[in-house]
Amino acid sequence: MARKQYxxxxxxxxxxxxxxxxxxxRVPRVNEVxxxxxxxSVSVGGTDxxxxxxRAAIVEAGYEVAEAVAA
Structure with a gap:
């Protein structure tokens, strides 16, 4: 499983x-938030x-992504 962190x-x-x-x-292929x-920080696990x-989902929730960090 891939991970991304913001x-x-x-x-x-x-x-x-x-x-x-x-x-x-709601983002496709997300298994864990x-x-x-x-x-x-927000850490996301999933595939592809x-x-x-x-980033768009975080903005839609009403927040700003300051930067992506190595997960």
């Missing part, structure tokens, strides 16, 4: 985590993950 700005609570998890889970509000779709 630093995300604007998250402050569990509602933020739930919103991101819901949107990112882990959101760490304290660290400001599309970086553009993952």
């Amino acid at each position: 630093l995300v700005t604007g998250m402050s609570c569990e509602h933020c985590a739930a919103s991101i998890t819901e949107e990112v889970s 882990d959101v760490d509000v304290t660290a400001g 993950l599309d970086d553009g779709l993952l």
Whole structure:
């Protein structure tokens, strides 16, 4: 399983985590989403993950992707 990890700005609570998890889970081939509000990170597991779709899902949830980091 491939993993991608992003630093995300604007998250402050569990509602933020739930919103991101819901949107990112809709992206094709995503099997797992882990959101760490304290660290400001989102880790995604799946197969053949599309970086553009993952970033768009985070933005759709109302947050900004600061940068992608090595997973």
